[in-house]
Amino acid sequence: MRSATELLATWESGLAAGAVHRAVLLHALVRGGTTGELLDVPVGRRDRDLFALRRALFGERLTGRVTCPHCETEQEFDFDVTAVLRGGEDGGSGEVAVDVRGWSVRLRLPTSADLLAVASAGPEGAKRALLARCVVSARRRGVDVPGDRLPPEVLAGVARSAADADPASDVCLTMPCVECGRPTRAVVDIPSFLWAELDAWARRTLLDVHLLASSYGWSEPDVLALSPTRRRHYLELVGHG
Numbered sequence: 073m074r075s076a077t078e079l080l081a082t083w084e085s086g087l088a089a090g091a092v093h094r095a096v097l098l099h100a101l102v103r104g105g106t107t108g109e110l111l112d113v114p115v116g117r118r119d120r121d122l123f124a125l126r127r128a129l130f131g132e133r134l135t136g137r138v139t140c141p142h143c144e145t146e147q148e149f150d151f152d153v154t155a156v157l158r159g160g161e162d163g164g165s166g167e168v169a170v171d172v173r174g175w176s177v178r179l180r181l182p183t184s185a186d187l188l189a190v191a192s193a194g195p196e197g198a199k200r201a202l203l204a205r206c207v208v209s210a211r212r213r214g215v216d217v218p219g220d221r222l223p224p225e226v227l228a229g230v231a232r233s234a235a236d237a238d239p240a241s242d243v244c245l246t247m248p249c250v251e252c253g254r255p256t257r258a259v260v261d262i263p264s265f266l267w268a269e270l271d272a273w274a275r276r277t278l279l280d281v282h283l284l285a286s287s288y289g290w291s292e293p294d295v296l297a298l299s300p301t302r303r304r305h306y307l308e309l310v311g312h313g
């Protein structure tokens with residue numbers, strides 16, 4: 073299991089990082105390896121590991137917030153991370169072959185490196201650029217066509233097949249809005265959920281260190297080495313339980 077020291081080091085490195093690098097830093101807690109290696113892992117496989125990490129660190133139930141697109145009511149939703157982990161490993165070869173509207177397209181599954189490469193293109197532009205980047209080959213009536221020349225309806229079909237092949241890369245749930253009853257779609261973006269939770273945990277942990285270090289004169293490693301039960305008892309003794 074990851075130690076508090078390791079988790080704090082990850083948090084500290086990620087504070088100034090962007091979303092994709094944070095996801096990779098979190099992934100390193102599961103897989104180890106260099107940033108370069110982890111950047112080349114398909115996003116679905118990475119996120120499946122992050123769902124497993126989330127379960128190990130903070131449990132199975134995840135509570136998120138979503139705003140209804142119809143009436144703008146904000147509401148909470150519950151999500152069980154084991155639903156994703158139950159799906160089994162897939163996207164094994166990292167490549168998908170799709171036949172859409174007379175086109176034969178081979179696509180590799182997008183990786184964190186691909187996300188970084190298209191990050192500056194804005195949400196819609198990034199989606200197109202990402203797919204175009206990941207097209208290995210596209211043929212129509214025996215003629216090869218570059219990935220960025222595919223018509224939108226073919227790209228949409230290719231995107232659906234890629235999502236089916238790598239389901240953990242796009243986890244979402246649809247529920248009726250509590251106010252207007254119309255369908256509301258919540259995306260479970262596990263890297264940003266997990267990062268927010270790690271951030272809250274790290275700030276609480278540093279506060280614990282501060283309180284116990286200033287009361288007892290212990291060092292940071294001393295406090296981090298305490299079991300959660302002992303730490304809680306000492307915090308109670310110094311009036312912060």
Ligand SMILES: [Zn+2]
Binds near residue numbers: 249
């Ligand atoms: Zn609504």
